Amino acid sequence: MAEFGIEARGTGRTKDSILYVPGNGFVLGVDDSHRRLIDRLCDRTGAQGYLLHYRLAPEFPFPAAHQDTINAIEYVHARTSGRLWVVADSAGGALALSAIVARRADSRQPDRVVLLSPLTDLAMTGLSHVYNRYREPMFGPEALIHKDIPGA
Incomplete structure (x- = not known):
């Protein structure tokens, strides 16, 4: 496009x-x-x-x-x-x-x-992200968006 x-x-x-x-x-x-x-x-x-x-x-x-x-x-x-x-x-x-x-x-x-x-909060460093980092499946530290995906 x-x-x-x-x-x-x-x-x-x-x-x-x-x-x-x-x-x-x-x-x-x-x-x-x-x-x-x-x-x-x-x-x-x-x-x-x-x-x-x-x-x-x-x-x-x-x-x-x-x-x-x-x-x-x-x-x-x-x-x-x-x-x-x-x-x-x-x-x-x-x-x-x-x-x-x-x-x-x-x-x-x-x-x-x-x-x-x-x-x-594009940096995802605000208090909401910090306090909820392990409760939030989409954006927490273990979320897919934080993974280095080969070929992606």
């Missing part, structure tokens, strides 16, 4: 739009759980939905996904006459926050931002 992709979702019964920025650790991309969530949000709100497919690490290192998120916000803003909601989870929360901060002085901001368990 040379640049970001946008998957249109929802009915667009209103003038509002929802941009969903998925997590999955910056490396796995969109899955059916993301589609189900944005479809449900669009059904409930009547908004037009947009599911971001940003470029994935490690093939596309930083700042590729960050720039894709900025570009996606601008893309959806240009097509929205109503409110723009940015919804993101996990690593997508980090991308959404960094894109919004990067765009702060330049242009219109989203009207609402909803972050579901956003990744805000």
